[in-house]
Amino acid sequence: MTHFLDIDKTDPADLRAMIDQAATMKQARAGRPKGAPDDDQPLKDRMVALIFEKPSTRTRVSFDVGTRQMGGQTMVLSGSEMQLGHGETIADTARVLSRYVDLIMIRTFEDDVLLELAEHASVPVINGLTNRSHPCQIMADILTYEEHRGPIAGKKVTWCGDGNNVFASFAHAAGQFGFDLTFAGPETLDPEMTFIEEARAKGSKVEIIRDPARAVEGADLVVTDTWVSMHDSQSAKERRHNQLRPYQVNAQLMAHAKPDALFMHCLPAHRGEEVTNEVMDGPQSVIFDEAENRLHAQKAVMRWCLGL
Numbered sequence: 522m523t524h525f526l527d528i529d530k531t532d533p534a535d536l537r538a539m540i541d542q543a544a545t546m547k548q549a550r551a552g553r554p555k556g557a558p559d560d561d562q563p564l565k566d567r568m569v570a571l572i573f574e575k576p577s578t579r580t581r582v583s584f585d586v587g588t589r590q591m592g593g594q595t596m597v598l599s600g601s602e603m604q605l606g607h608g609e610t611i612a613d614t615a616r617v618l619s620r621y622v623d624l625i626m627i628r629t630f631e632d633d634v635l636l637e638l639a640e641h642a643s644v645p646v647i648n649g650l651t652n653r654s655h656p657c658q659i660m661a662d663i664l665t666y667e668e669h670r671g672p673i674a675g676k677k678v679t680w681c682g683d684g685n686n687v688f689a690s691f692a693h694a695a696g697q698f699g700f701d702l703t704f705a706g707p708e709t710l711d712p713e714m715t716f717i718e719e720a721r722a723k724g725s726k727v728e729i730i731r732d733p734a735r736a737v738e739g740a741d742l743v744v745t746d747t748w749v750s751m752h753d754s755q756s757a758k759e760r761r762h763n764q765l766r767p768y769q770v771n772a773q774l775m776a777h778a779k780p781d782a783l784f785m786h787c788l789p790a791h792r793g794e795e796v797t798n799e800v801m802d803g804p805q806s807v808i809f810d811e812a813e814n815r816l817h818a819q820k821a822v823m824r825w826c827l828g829l
């Protein structure tokens with residue numbers, strides 16, 4: 522079964538093929554209305570289940586629209602409204618859904634839920650974000666970087682803020698796509714060291730630098746994310762804000778990066794917290810291209826999962 526669970530679990534040649542196919546498919550439908558079908562209809566007669574145990578705007582809409590553009594149909598399911606939220610096991614849910622649908626995308630809390638679903642499903646499963654990682658986002662980010670600046674291999678990416686699920690997928694991608702990664706954040710919010718060690722083992726230079734200005738020096742891409750993720754306790758909000766305030770991405774910080782550095786944020790953003798309006802809306806920001814590219818990247822991911 523060809524699941525898309527994490528970037529580090531996917532063959533680098535397949536990852537590259539997905540990015541290239543996403544770029545080709547995006548190009549092929551340039552200028553068309555959003556609801557117009559692609560020339561190619563690889564998902565014709567295919568049914569895709571989209572399960573959400575957490576809120577979503579981009580993931581939900583981009584998977585839905587992308588499936589339809591490729592000729593498929595979707596059903597969006599909220600975890601709390603399914604029997605899954607009322608005691609039915611993940612394994613049984615996986616077996617049952619596999620009898621109805623051709624592909625399952627899930628956004629959930631614990632990574633174990635994703636893994637158990639994948640283990641017991643007889644159709645491909647896609648990770649639409651867990652507490653641990655967010656691979657679809659970083660596929661879109663690679664596509665976006667390369668559209669603007671060419672190959673990401675050998676470039677320097679600096680992450681400012683929380684060592685969270687989105688950072689984890691950047692670390693996975695550093696190893697697989699061959700770019701360097703610097704983490705700038707407080708020690709208390711460091712990422713899992715295994716993410717960093719694995720990327721290093723694959724040849725990427727991965728550093729942890731506490732001084733944000735020094736971390737951003739020479740960066741080709743500066744990235745941040747919310748200071749409080751969906752799975753974080755709201756009671757930790759004030760403490761996190763206090764710890765992360767020095768890592769806000771603002772114009773002064775961006776001035777330390779390369780003059781042509783790009784700025785990315787997976788969104789939703791908390792303007793004035795992790796990033797200023799000046800950077801969000803400034804010339805280096807590619808945040809809405811990133812959001813658009815969720816659509817194109819995931820279409821390629823779905824095709825790869827289904828061997829289409």
Ligand code: CP
Nearest residue numbers: 577578579580787788
């Ligand atoms: N970036 C992202 O995954 O956005 P949503 O939470 O809106 O899906």
Ligand code: NVA
Nearest residue numbers: 685746750751787788
């Ligand atoms: N780190 C964020 C990403 C949202 C797309 C979260 O998990 O809430």
